[in-house]
Amino acid sequence: AGRDVLAYSADGRQLRATLTAIEDAREWASALVLELMLGEQKLMARLASMKHYFLLDQGDFFVHFLDSAEEELVKPVSQISRGKLLSKLELSLRQAAIADPYKESLSCDLLPYNLTNQLLRIINSARSSATQHEPQQAAKTPGLDAFTFDYKVEWPLSLILSKNAIIKYQLVFRHLFHCKHVERQLSSSWLAQQAAKALPSEVFSSSFGLRQRMLHFLQNIEYYMMFEVLEPNWHVLRLRLQAARRVDELISLHHDFLDSCLKECMLRDAVLLKLLAKLLTICVMFADANR
Template identity: 30%
Template sequence: DEIDCLVQTAAEAVNNRVKDQMLNEWGLVKHLDALKRFLLLGQGDFVEPLINAIGPELSKRASQVYRHNLTGAVDGAVRGSNAAFIYSSDVLERVGVRLLEASPGDSGWEVFTLDYYVSKPLDGVINPMAQLSYRRIFHFLWRIKRVEWQLGEGWRQHMAAAHVRIEKHLPGTRALLHAASLVQGQMVHVVSNLNSYVMFEVLESEWRHVAERIGEARDMDEIVAAHQQYIHNIFAKILLREEESDLAELLQKVLDAIGSFCNCQNALFASAFGEIARRHASAKPPKNSSIQAASTSSSFSFDVNGSRSAASLTEDWDLGVPQRFLDSIKMSASVFEEALKDLIVALEDNMKGAEMLKTMAYRLNFNGYYSRDSTLLSS
C-alpha cells in the first residue's frame, strides 16, 4: 500500500508537471485559439481581407493557381488583423497555405486550404488526426465564405449596373435585375444566417466549453479527451459526421445552387456591359427601337411554365434580354428554392434528437416562409 501511494503521488506530480508545461510553457490554449481564429475562420478582420485579396486568383483553374501567389496575401491578412496585436510572431508565422491535389475541372477554391504548423510537443494534443479534422471543418466553412463572397460580388455588379443606368441602354433588363436582386436577397439571408449559426452557436459555444474543460483537467489524458470532444461536437453541429451525410449533401446543394446563380448573373452582366461598350463604340442608334420600347413597358414572367416568342431566343440585345440569361437565372433560382425547402424539411424531420439542428432550421425558416408553396422568381 505504501508503494502504491508513492507511485500515485509520483504520477500526480509528473502529470501536474507535464500539464503545467503544456499549458504554460508551450501555450496549448493559445495555439488552439489561433487555430479557431485562422483555420476555423473566427477572426473576421483576417477572413474578409483575405478572401477579397485571393478571391479573383482562386476563381482561376486549379492548374493556374500557385502557392507563392497566395502566401503573401495570407501573410498580409494575418498581420493586418487584430490578431497581430494578440499573438507573437511565433504564432503568426505558423499560418500558411497548402494546395491540395486538383481533380479535373477544379478551380482554386477547391484546392486552397489554410495550414497551421504544429510542432512538438503540441502534436501530442493536436495530433495528425485532429489536424485532418481541422482541415475538414475549414473546407466546410470555406464553402460558405466562397458563396458569401460571390453574393457580394454580385451585389457590386448590381451597383455598377445602377451606376451606368443599364435599363436606359438595354431596355428590358430592369424587370430581370429586380427579380434577380430579390432572389439574391433571399440567398444572402440564408448564407448570413448559416454563417452566424456556425460562428456563434457552434464555434464560439464549443470554444468556451473546451477552454473550461482544459482548465479543469487533472492530467494530459483529460486535456486530450477535451480536445477530441471539442472537434466531435463541432462535427456533429455542422453536419460533418457520417450520420448527417444526407443533410450535408442537401446543404451542399443549396450552396451549389447559390454559386450557380451567381455565375449566371456574372455572365449576364458581362454580356450586358459588353453590349453597352459596343454601342458606345459604334455610336449608332440601336436597331428595332420599337421592339426595345415595347420591352421597356412589359414585365418579364418567370413562371416555370411560361413561354416567350421565338424572336427572344436570339442573342441580339436589341430584341430584349437574351433568352439564355432568362432561362439560366430562372433555373438556378428554382433549384435553390427546391434545395432549400428539402434541407429545411430534412432538418425538421431530424431535429428531435438534436437541439442544434432545430436551431439551424429555425434560423433558415424562422417565419415558415419556405414551408409555403412559393416561387422565388414570380412575375
C-alpha cells in the same frame, strides 16, 4: 536510481504493487506534461491562435486575405503558385495587425479533393457497403475548392494539436470558407446588377428577390455556425481545459470539442452535407449567371 528493481512474481500482492507503481509513474509523467503544456508551452494561447484562423475569429484578416488571394484561387490547382499564396497570406497577416505570437505557424495548403468528397469519404469509411466516390482529378480541382490553412506545432503540443485534430479544424474552416466565398459571389452579382435595378422588369425583380433570399440563407447559416456552435463550444472547452488534471483529459476534451463542432455544423450527416452542397452550388450558379 535508489529504487528497487521490480521483479516478476506470480504473487498477487507483488503484481498489484507493480501495477500501482506503473500507474503512479504514469500519473507523475502526465502531471509534468500537463504543467509543461499549460505553462511553458501556453496551450490556451495556441488554441486561441487556431481559433483566430481556422474558425474565422479574425474577420479583418480573412477579408484581407480573400481580397488579395481570390484572383489566384479561382485558377485550377495545377496553375496556382503556392509561393504567391504564402506571400499573400503573410501580407494579410501584417495588414490585419494581428497580435498573435504564433502567426508564423500558419501556412497555406491545396488539397487534392473538395470538402464534400473529403467528408463523404470520412463518413463512409466505416461502412463496408458505402458507395465509392470517383477520385477527383487534383490538377483540375479549382483552387477555391482545394484551399485550406495548415498549422505547424512541435511536441508536446502535437499531442493535443495532432494531425487528426488539425484535419478537423481544416474541415470546419473549409466549410466556413466556402460559405463566405459564395456569399461574396452573390454580393458581387448584386453590385453588378445595380444599374439594371431601375428597369421595370418582373424578371429583374424576381432575380433581386431570389438573390436576397440566398444571401439571407447564407448569412443565417454562417451566424448559426459561428455564434451558436463554435463560440459556445469554445467557451465550454476553455472552462473544461482549465479544470483538467491529466494530459489524457486535455486530449479527450479537445477532440470532443472538435467532434461537437463538426456535428453541429452539419458536417457529420451525409444527407445534410449533400443537401447543403447542392444549395451552395445553386447559389454559385445563380451568381455566375447574373454577373
